[in-house]
Amino acid sequence: MSDDEAKSTGLSEAVAKPHYLGHRERARERFNLLGGEGLADYELLELLLHMALPQRDTKALAKDLLARFGSISEVLGAPAARLAETKGLGETSITHLKVMQAVAQRYGRDKIDVEKPILSSWTQLIDYCHSAMAYESVEQFRILFLDKKNRLIADEVQQIGTVDHTPVYPREVIRRTLELSATALILVHNHPSGDPTPSAADVRMTKEISEIAKPMGITVHDHIIIGRSGHASLRGLKLL
Template identity: 65%
Template sequence: MTKRPAPPVPRTESEQTSLLEDERGFFAEQLAKPKNARKTVRPLDETPPEHFHGHRERLREKYRDHGDTSLADYEILELLLFRSIPRRDTKPLAKALIGRFGNLAGVIGAPLGLLQEMKGVGEAVALDLKLVATVGQRMLKSELREKQVLSSWSSVIDYCHAAMAYESREQFRILFLDKRNVLIADEVQGHGTVDHTPVYPREVVRRALELSATAIILVHNHPSGDPTPSRADIDMTKTIVDTAKPLGITVHDHIIIGKDGHVSLKGLRMI
């Protein structure tokens, strides 16, 4: 015997009214939607907003708990970029910068224009990176103040390397010393091309006399990275030594700075 379905339970007037309102609301929503509306799909290459927040916190904790030795160069660069780029994953950019400039020092020391050639690096980011370079140079320079420079030779080299090694053009710098070999002034006397800077020995000596300096240290960089002195470097140094000596000014050394190290002409017995 076939069992008949149970008859529908009568609805109260209020239940019928509520059901009718729900149906009207449903159909109203369907009519309001455009016929060609599509479901929003996140692009495959778009980083979810929350993707990198946990990574940033973990990297900060790693630095806090274990210090800088626990971080790779690109991770330290990430920490710097966090403050300049607050709403984007900075790991790809940090790795790209290291790849372009070789290492962390190369990134920080790179000229402003070259930094801005990198995709994702605007003027604000580039200036923040150069500010870090300036802070580092000022710290190293402060190590030379009120000290006998010749007894702090490693500090001299560190400072000159930080200031000049990653310049894209040659730069000629002079450290002026008093009779106690304490630094009086540090001045860039000229900028040149990628392989030459014009130097005028009489101008070098004239400036030393203006500052009452009794000794000087000559410094220039080789943007090629190789600090090996050229014949022109050696001849120019000899001319300055010969011009300065009769006036009581000693040329302690001529240091050539490159990305890969430095060369001392005094160490090579060329002074």
């Protein structure tokens, strides 16, 4: 091969391999060696986006998303309509992100051992509720139904409301509890504002449910409020 041919071949290879592939490969290698802790948030998100957009340089897109939403959790939890406002994200890539959010939530739920009393897996429970609800844009009211040994029977979102209110009907809560033959409840809802401090309405609703439940042999263990900055327990605050 002549020098000119060699130069031509080298130039063709350089043109054929986009500049971002080297960075992506190095990030992938660090991930395989060190795990997620070895990568910056934008690098993790870049690798995730690469699965949906393999022919694209996703580094800039990852940084744009983090700048807009604040964290990987908030990117995954963002409504599809808001994600669509980001240049470079289409229907397929948005679906990919929402699938990853669902996988993360399922992983958190599966870490809760349903064969053990849920009160002994409190940290895992809080982590699961946080991943499932902390970054939702509207309020959700969730109930964990427990059996007489405090094992999880069902985990259900009962109501979805607005940015600052979810309608809760105590008698419907009790009706569903009886349908499932549950004997204890943990109530959970999120505050999209990010602040988990319970409101007067939160306390009032919790007491109303508890007062209806108690004569029927149903225990309300707690009402947990989830926010981006953490969580609040009405039991821990002595409000229940």
